Amino acid sequence: MGIISLIKPLKKYQDYFYKANTYENLYLRKKAIDIMKTAIQQKHFNKREISSGLFYLGILYSKSKEYNLASDSYHNGLEMVINENFYYSSNFKNAIETFLKNNDTERAKFWLNNLLERQSYDKNFKKLNKLKNIVE
Template sequence: MGIFSLFRREIKYEDFVKKANKYDNWFQRNKAIQIMNMAVNQPFTNREISSGFIYLGILYSKIKDYGMASDCYNKAFELVVKENFNYHPNFKKAIETFIKSGDQDRAEYWLDNLLQRQIYDKKYKKLNDFKSKINNV
């Protein structure tokens, strides 16, 4: 171990998010996307990587690339599909994006999956409104 490794700062997931947020706030979304793409390729926990894909989904939705956003949301949920995790309002954005991108199968699959999570978090009931939206598409 060299002397410089003593001063080497570990890069944390939060560091990527802060930097991406800064660019997103400055309306430089492509730069924010680039940073978050680097983040999801780091050796972080599945939850952190999943969170990174959720953020990427949000960023792609902001630039109206719903296909890429849908793919990111799908990857995020796949990473933690077998884990319990609490409801977050961004899950509504994910389901909306699946619908906007015309990805009916993903919308139905993930909506069902998320609604089953009401067993441990009642806030998932907030997604019930999407049942009628999906059935009317």
């Protein structure tokens, strides 16, 4: 979507995501964070969209080395969909590593175990097994 996403009106979750992503690609991470902070406050977005926005905020904060904010964003995003099935993403590994960088071992253990249990419907979660030795 690129530069067009910077001028397109923000209505749907994807509009916010693409605009934030475009700013991130232009090395304007602070603007990207501001866009996603606005996105997660939208009342008309569903739980999965807000969860995704929180998770993307976690990614942005991690890249900014703001591990405390990243850890909270990842945790809140995952907590919103804790009782729902969702598919594996390599970003889950980044979330666990961020918890550890933030000395948030309890969250790292909890979420690693929670995500590993999801192998019952998506075998790709098995990729997180290698983090077990680091977390414990």
